[in-house]
Amino acid sequence: MALLEFHAAGKRFGEVAALDGCSFTARPGRLTGFLGPNGAGKTTAMRAVFGLVRLDSGSVTWHGAAITAAVRARFGYMPEERGLYPRMRVREQLVYLGRLCGQPAHEVERSVDGWLERLQLAERGRDRVDALSHGNQQRVQLIAALVNEPELLVLDEPFSGLDPIAMELMAGLLRDMAAAGATVLFSSHQLDLVAGLCEDVVIVDHGRVVLAGELEALRAAVPERFVDITFTGPAPDWSALRATPVETSDGHARLRVDSLDDIQALTSAAGDGTSILSLSFEPPTLSELFRRAVAT
């Protein structure tokens, strides 16, 4: 029951509907990828969780109840527009941001020291933020979202601008947070990364959820399959077999078929001088799911 729920959330900015009946859930102990083209309403939805945007209609709930300031104190947020006080010292700034969530000073300090240690920033605690490298500033920004050991972690494009090592660190951290029981919702345009990281995905477009659920189930639920086939002899007429070639080369083809039945038809293509050497089929990747969902 401990989950974040959007119930038909609606938000207009003048003529533009940023959110238009947006409904989805993010569950605890899991990573939920929040996907969608630019301008789909991802940032607006995330801001709505923190009261930075007041919804015109619908609601956002946590544990089935409205999100109050006291509830929000147990949330962590990393906005897309990164920002810290540039001239404030790292440790003091993090302690300050943690204390704004309402925890006593000594608890916040212990948490901050733990995170600084873990992200290899322990010896930089007394430095000013603007004295840190870009990568280290990103880490401080991440700790700012984590200082209150949040039950819900919302991150807007956490992977943008990170180098591969930092990305790995971020991915590991998010996995650990989820493993510790937190609900983690983050937006990203890096679909391969999301596919490797998230159990659940939510895809929004024009302020509406176009696809949501467990990633593997979503992939399996799509009747479409991609078939890799190697063969000897002349290439069969794929369209007669109700398959669409995605790429073809001599003796190999990657085909898209619209249902599992079509795969049966493909196997019967053997004969007539063509013999199939290998045939494998798999459900669409997240990227293909995304393109399918957003195009319609």
Place this chain on the structure above:
Amino acid sequence: MNGMNGLRQAWLVAVREMRERARSRAFLASLVMIVAVVAAMIVLPAVLLGRDRSVDVGLSGATPAGLPATIEVQASAVGTTARLHTYATRAEGEDAVRHGTVDVLVVDGRTLEWPRSVDQRVEAVVSGAIQVVAIRDRAAAEGISPRQLGDLVAPVPLTNVELSSVAGRTSGDQTATLVMTGLLVVIISSYGGLVLTGVVEEKTSRVVEVLLARIPPRSLLAGKVMGIGLLGLAQVAVTAVAALAAVTAVGSLDVPAIRGTVIAWLVVWFVLGYALYATLFGALGALASRPEDAQSAVAPMSALMVASYLAAFAMVAQPDSVAARAISFFPSTAPLAMPGRIAMGSPAWWEPLLALAITVASIAALVRLGGRLYAAAILHGGPALSLRAAWHAAKESQPAHPRPIRRNTVNPAETTRYRVTVTILMLVGVVLGVGVGAATSDVIVGVIAGAGFIALTVQAFKLWTGHGGATVTRT
């Protein structure tokens, strides 16, 4: 519980403001400089003027008996000491005058020789003594005893009555009031300016979204105003202590005897005036996205403050008039006008309390209103937001979004409407100025009223429509 939490968060914000600012070198340098300047302003004149506190009088020729002793008595009567130098010849004495050894040479008890012009202070001492000696000699010749003489010349006590003044009010009170009002404006605008830049910096560095995800906008605004205000109060207190220490050390300056209650009220009105204006500064500052836009965003505020100052300044001459009473209750002018009226003993006991209640209520309303404007404008990037756009966004309690919000892009029809409105406002201002001038038969008051009206309304209109000075020309 929610309110308590908001207060606690505002206090955390205030503590951060104080700690970060108090630690900055710029703040410490400015504090040291202000203290040094104030101390110097008090100590230097005292040292320079008090250097020559004694009078050097040269005597030559036939000096009347008793003159030297009388000069000394006269000198001590006006708070100085006289040193006497006797010269055998007049030429020797004149040399001493030329070399500055003595301030004046008394020849034969009748001629006073000066190096250049007559020194009034020295002349009063010396000529007074000569007259006293002469009268005493003549009286003795007429057979009048020194005791009878004393009775004859005993002064009649006189009473001064200033018809324009009220009992217990002196011109010193008026001067103190003018100084206090000026000081209040300077202090309020400098610390209000710190609030303004603080708000814009938070918006520029984008830290504000991180903050507002944790605390309500009004806590952020109130905490910032509170922190900078407490720091300002501490700075003023340090400066005042330094000034008092300097006065005590010099020990010579006439400090106007200001009553303790006046000082207490002054502190109260400093706090309220600052809170009122700083909240406005903060709320309007949120409309700007870049430091360059900050000043134009608060231009109407600055105009309001100058107008309020002029009104309070004009009030000093007639602290009991209806106009003076009115402006000492109006929120924007009360902090500037009321302390002066209190210093001059003008208001009835309940008047400062009523003005206090009105001002506190206005501040509370401004913090709420400012918080909403702040919330609407603070997440808005790009060009400075017009007040109208922020206001509409605030009514819906949503952050202004770049796309639908009217920006400062200017189209010809709007420019025309803008120019027409400004022209009308100016004409109304001129008519108002002429009217006020005719009614009060005072040209200066008329000019102030007319110009003040134009400045205020045009600036407010600019802010409302987003026609900033620089942005009007941009296409």
